[in-house]
Amino acid sequence: MIEQLRKDFPLLQNLVDEQPLCYFDSAATTQKPQVVIDAVNQFYHQENANVHRGAHTLSAQATTKYEAVRDKLAQYLNVQRNEVVWTKGATDSLNLLAYGLTNILGQDDVIVLSPLEHHANIVPWQQAAEKTGAKIALLPVSKEGVLDQSAAIELIRDTKPKIISLCHASNALGNIHDVKQLIEASKPYGTITVVDGAQSFMHLRPDLKALDCDFFVFSAHKALGPTGVGGLYGRYDLLNNLPVYQTGGEMIDTVSFTGTTFRNAPEKFEPGTPNICGVIGFGAALDYLTSLNKNELLAYEQSLHQYLLTRLRQIDGIKIWGDNKNNIGVVSFTYKNEHHFDIATLLNSYGIAVRSGHHCTQPLMAHLNITGTVRVSLAFYNNQQDIDSFIAALMETIEMLEE
Ligand SMILES: Cc1ncc(COP(=O)(O)O)c(C=O)c1O
Incomplete structure (x- = not known):
């Protein structure tokens, strides 16, 4: 069903910087279906x-x-x-x-x-x-x-x-x-x-x-x-x-x-x-x-979120913030002392669209004692392949940062 739904979102079929787009910035704004x-x-x-x-x-x-x-x-x-x-x-x-x-x-x-x-x-x-x-x-x-x-x-x-x-x-x-x-x-x-x-x-x-x-x-x-x-x-x-x-x-x-x-x-x-x-x-x-079943979409988003968490937790040095159980499908993370902007910029060169920074929540960042995070925000039009591409790009990003 999701593969069919993805076709409703023209921008998801596009190349950005000659790469297939993995869009993980739905908390900032969602993509638009053709009907809109x-x-x-x-x-x-x-x-x-x-x-x-x-x-x-x-x-x-x-x-x-x-x-x-x-x-x-x-x-x-x-x-x-x-x-x-x-x-x-x-x-x-x-x-x-x-x-x-x-x-x-x-x-x-x-x-x-x-x-x-x-x-x-x-x-x-x-x-x-x-x-x-x-x-x-x-x-x-x-x-x-x-x-x-x-x-x-x-x-x-x-x-x-x-x-x-x-x-x-x-x-x-x-x-x-x-x-x-x-x-x-x-x-x-x-x-x-x-x-x-x-x-x-x-x-x-x-x-x-x-x-x-x-x-x-x-x-x-x-x-x-x-x-x-x-x-x-x-x-x-x-x-x-x-x-x-x-x-x-x-x-x-x-x-x-x-x-x-x-x-x-x-x-x-x-x-x-x-x-x-x-x-x-x-x-x-x-x-x-x-027109879409609310519970089915939510269950799908939740399973995608769990998959993303599982994959990220396998990487040493990743710290995931917030409540990972009751969550709409956002993963906000830091990696050691690396700057969130550097990580997001390198990810972008692989076609991975994530957000970095304080996310208009400066008091929260001050409370967590960090300057910002890398934020991966999911929607029902993401799929497991997006996450696999993200993890592969993140591994290479980390390798570059550690060189
Ligand atoms: C929780 C929350 N409240 C308020 C806003 C402000 O929304 P807008 O910029 O669409 O007015 C946002 C936008 O990111 C948000 O995530």
Whole structure:
């Protein structure tokens, strides 16, 4: 089945620097299936028009198609269509949230984050804390980069946070967090719970009603869709009560020089012309993803992850970071004192696309006492042969570095 699916991704068939491509950077952005490329192409070839405001046929068709994707997304996440806001991506969604929630913070309040967060889930909250005097508390993480779940629950009990914002899966290490249990633990304190689903949206396909979070953010480009589009889910009352973030056309009810009134969520958070083509392309990605069996894909990704771990563990001097049991299929490693960038650059000369550096998680790297890692991030379109090619290239890379 996977060999058939791989054919849906044109870039995987290409040569890069005259080598077959082994793409291991899906945590940064996934490759796109032909159906997404076709949807984007078709929009600009045959359907292009602005949405919501035209009486003409193309505008009406674009509006119908664009709004239908909101339904697909709501279904994918198991929420209501008016609970999802289109944004530019996870970063944009987190900024919207931190800006909106600044209103409820005061100097006696605590925002709980973890050292594993992406900068996008740190800096907006830091800004909110600076403006309000609220404190940031961090969930305990081991020296290997694994969240201590029972100590995390204890910290929530001790700090009774106003807001808790956590990644469902870590982009740097791949760890999957039991956010449901942490959300439950924070319920008695009326904590607002935010889940950064940038890395879990595609691999775990979370059911947000079951997760019971208040807010959830994600980016389409990490789930087979185009860049520049993503979303924010919010429990409707909480979402609708957030103050407007950006203002302009479309999000208003009435405008006059004596005052302006705003629409309700989600429209009140969607000013201006949206990324129509991006949303429509994402609709094709959602159709593609949901046509595939979730459990089968996840089991395949997990078996590939185990194979990669087994092969890597056979190489002396490799140190693998993070939680290797509950993991979306990311392996972050260092090799002795060799620089991660040198390893990644040498691997690239064999057609192996990995990422190196701090992965926008500088506080995590500081916690692990390293400057960065080499990150291999898998998706269901990788296969065992990719991993074999990677291991062979890594062995040669190590040989060169040790010369
Ligand atoms: C866990 C996590 N959160 C947030 C982001 C930010 O996503 P974007 O750059 O698409 O806004 C990323 C991107 O890597 C991520 O992995």
